[in-house]
Amino acid sequence: MKIILDCFGGDNCPGSAIDGALLALEENKDIQLTLCGDESVIGAYLADKTYDKSRLSILHASEVVTNDDVPTLAVRRKKQSSMMFGLQTLAGGEYDGFVSSGNTGALLVGATIFVRLVEGAQRATLSPLLPTMVDGKQTILVDGGANVDCKASMLKEFAIMGSAFMSSMGVDSPKVALLNNGTEEEKGNALTKEAHALLKDSNINFVGNIEAREMFAGDVDVIVADGFAGNMSMKAAEGMGKTIFSMLKRYITQGGLRAKLGYLLLKPSLKKLKGLMSSDAVGGGVFLGVKKVVVKAHGASNAVAFKNAIMRAMEMAEADACGKIASALAKRDNQ
Amino acid sequence: MKIILDCFGGDNCPGSAIDGALLALEENKDIQLTLCGDESVIGAYLADKTYDKSRLSILHASEVVTNDDVPTLAVRRKKQSSMMFGLQTLAGGEYDGFVSSGNTGALLVGATIFVRLVEGAQRATLSPLLPTMVDGKQTILVDGGANVDCKASMLKEFAIMGSAFMSSMGVDSPKVALLNNGTEEEKGNALTKEAHALLKDSNINFVGNIEAREMFAGDVDVIVADGFAGNMSMKAAEGMGKTIFSMLKRYITQGGLRAKLGYLLLKPSLKKLKGLMSSDAVGGGVFLGVKKVVVKAHGASNAVAFKNAIMRAMEMAEADACGKIASALAKRDNQ
Numbered sequence: 001m002k003i004i005l006d007c008f009g010g011d012n013c014p015g016s017a018i019d020g021a022l023l024a025l026e027e028n029k030d031i032q033l034t035l036c037g038d039e040s041v042i043g044a045y046l047a048d049k050t051y052d053k054s055r056l057s058i059l060h061a062s063e064v065v066t067n068d069d070v071p072t073l074a075v076r077r078k079k080q081s082s083m084m085f086g087l088q089t090l091a092g093g094e095y096d097g098f099v100s101s102g103n104t105g106a107l108l109v110g111a112t113i114f115v116r117l118v119e120g121a122q123r124a125t126l127s128p129l130l131p132t133m134v135d136g137k138q139t140i141l142v143d144g145g146a147n148v149d150c151k152a153s154m155l156k157e158f159a160i161m162g163s164a165f166m167s168s169m170g171v172d173s174p175k176v177a178l179l180n181n182g183t184e185e186e187k188g189n190a191l192t193k194e195a196h197a198l199l200k201d202s203n204i205n206f207v208g209n210i211e212a213r214e215m216f217a218g219d220v221d222v223i224v225a226d227g228f229a230g231n232m233s234m235k236a237a238e239g240m241g242k243t244i245f246s247m248l249k250r251y252i253t254q255g256g257l258r259a260k261l262g263y264l265l266l267k268p269s270l271k272k273l274k275g276l277m278s279s280d281a282v283g284g285g286v287f288l289g290v291k292k293v294v295v296k297a298h299g300a301s302n303a304v305a306f307k308n309a310i311m312r313a314m315e316m317a318e319a320d321a322c323g324k325i326a327s328a329l330a331k332r333d334n335q
Numbered sequence: 336m337k338i339i340l341d342c343f344g345g346d347n348c349p350g351s352a353i354d355g356a357l358l359a360l361e362e363n364k365d366i367q368l369t370l371c372g373d374e375s376v377i378g379a380y381l382a383d384k385t386y387d388k389s390r391l392s393i394l395h396a397s398e399v400v401t402n403d404d405v406p407t408l409a410v411r412r413k414k415q416s417s418m419m420f421g422l423q424t425l426a427g428g429e430y431d432g433f434v435s436s437g438n439t440g441a442l443l444v445g446a447t448i449f450v451r452l453v454e455g456a457q458r459a460t461l462s463p464l465l466p467t468m469v470d471g472k473q474t475i476l477v478d479g480g481a482n483v484d485c486k487a488s489m490l491k492e493f494a495i496m497g498s499a500f501m502s503s504m505g506v507d508s509p510k511v512a513l514l515n516n517g518t519e520e521e522k523g524n525a526l527t528k529e530a531h532a533l534l535k536d537s538n539i540n541f542v543g544n545i546e547a548r549e550m551f552a553g554d555v556d557v558i559v560a561d562g563f564a565g566n567m568s569m570k571a572a573e574g575m576g577k578t579i580f581s582m583l584k585r586y587i588t589q590g591g592l593r594a595k596l597g598y599l600l601l602k603p604s605l606k607k608l609k610g611l612m613s614s615d616a617v618g619g620g621v622f623l624g625v626k627k628v629v630v631k632a633h634g635a636s637n638a639v640a641f642k643n644a645i646m647r648a649m650e651m652a653e654a655d656a657c658g659k660i661a662s663a664l665a666k667r668d669n670q
């Protein structure tokens with residue numbers, strides 16, 4: 001499998017991106033990586049590193065899409081950027097996937113325009129894979145922020161795509177739930193009430209409503225939401241996680257020697273916890289509904305997060321996740 | 336100040352409610368409490384307790400609104416319940432506030448119908464007071480779930496009410512932010528974009544958009560959201576909190592003697608943290624937009640949570656929070 005990595009645009013680029021690529025090459029011997037971006041900068045960074053040169057190449061791109069770029073303009077005006085040139089190259093044919101930690105909106109628009117939507121998809125979704133309390137299990141959130149104004153039919157489409165994605169990842173008959181303000185069928189706003197009825201009538205394994213407080217319980221495989229509600233939930237959870245860890249730090253400082261000693265002893269457990277709940281472990285979100293694998297790594301990704309995002313892209317490409325989503329959408333009239 | 340406490344309907348009722356009332360009587364010598372519910376059950380529970388009998392009375396109500404009751408039916412058919420009879424008694428005149436841990440929807444409908452909306456309010460909101468990273472500071476979320484389908488004009492009204500509430504609590508020129516999927520002005524769904532423009536044009540101290548991940552930062556005093564997004568954010572944060580604490584417990588168990596010792600040493604800090612982030616500390620949400628103080632305690636409230644909710648009601652009544660909200664709404668055409 002051949003994956004292109006956008007080495008510019010994220011907070012820790014290009015260093016962490018390139019380091020992540022080298023970790024990925026070590027972890028998986030089948031992977032071939034192409035680093036996209038300024039070749040002199042990438043070349044200089046690689047100069048003193050040891051890696052399998054036969055599986056790493058550079059694709060030169062002179063520009064960078066920044067977080068200040070307006071997505072629709074970036075697509076038109078920054079065609080030579082590591083992100084847009086990378087996406088165009090992906091669309092060209094010989095590559096299997098693309099990973100970027102850059103401007104999310106630009107990546108969404110770029111993927112939609114250059115890689116294009118699979119037949120039957122109205123929109124692409126940006127779908128984070130949430131950690132859960134069940135060991136090794138992740139839940140996909142469709143949509144996590146790409147589509148902030150949705151119709152009920154879009155939510156049904158998100159459900160079909162999410163279900164097909166999890167199937168392609170080896171989950172048998174994925175459990176799909178609708179994010180709502182109560183578990184009872186009659187709960188919801190106008191949108192979720194209508195979507196609930198559509199999902200109930202479909203052939204998806206729809207298990208009903210789920211409240212945001214159960215997002216991480218690991219009871220379901222797919223959580224369906226409009227991008228606004230999905231984004232709120234994800235970021236609120238992230239905010240609570242950050243708050244807890246930073247308040248704990250403060251209390252430990254205030255707690256004197258006893259608390260400090262306790263912290264030292266508990267450090268491995270706390271580190272494990274922080275790792276589980278961090279975006280590094282998850283390896284970013286995936287775009288569902290585009291013709292080829294596009295993975296979004298978190299803007300603040302470190303090398304491990306990049307490596308995980310690359311592995312995610314590799315896994316999706318091997319499983320033909322995009323093809324399976326297209327097939328599921330083609331069958332939707334029966335669903 | 337005279338507060339009515341609904342002693343039935345919550346998970347730990349009537350025990351925790353009554354215990355909370357006794358704690359409140361001890362903490363504040365100006366408070367007068369009326370316990371609403373089955374007088375024989377309440378009387379039996381009080382039989383062996385020591386408290387200032389001159390400040391505690393019982394208001395008999397034979398029925399109970401349960402969580403299974405449909406709110407609109409509960410209002411019509413359970414007029415003799417501790418919740419509905421309590422609300423009618425509050426509306427009658429001699430009392431200053433009402434606290435309940437029962438069915439939230441029924442409490443909202445009951446408060447709206449019996450206590451009635453202040454002039455100029457389209458709807459009442461259920462507004463939780465969120466803990467923040469700033470010592471002793473809380474942020475109010477308007478709306479946390481009462482109104483799941485909103486127009487932009489409603490969000491502006493929520494902002495006015497939230498701002499007036501925080502003013503009445505002693506906050507000078509409360510900072511009001513709009514919950515959104517990005518801080519930039521152009522971000523948002525159709526609703527928040529329109530609301531942003533309305534808020535920007537108002538005389539409220541509107542500081543712009545806030546992302547859900549900053550909900551607990553304590554940078555703002557009022558967070559404005561439609562009830563659906565507000566509910567998602569609050570519950571997602573709650574879910575993350577629960578997940579972190581239960582995963583930590585699991586890791587400590589797995590971590591052997593070292594982790595257990597660390598936990599024992601760190602226990603005071605962890606307890607403090609759990610206390611800060613728990614709904615017990617916060618003392619429930621408040622209903623903004625009704626003519627008299629109505630406070631919702633968390634369904635799972637223990638005695639301390641009830642005591643805090645009673646103190647909140649007391650504080651709001653003393654500050655004439657409802658009157659100040661009405662004045663702010665009356666002036667809204669200038670805002």
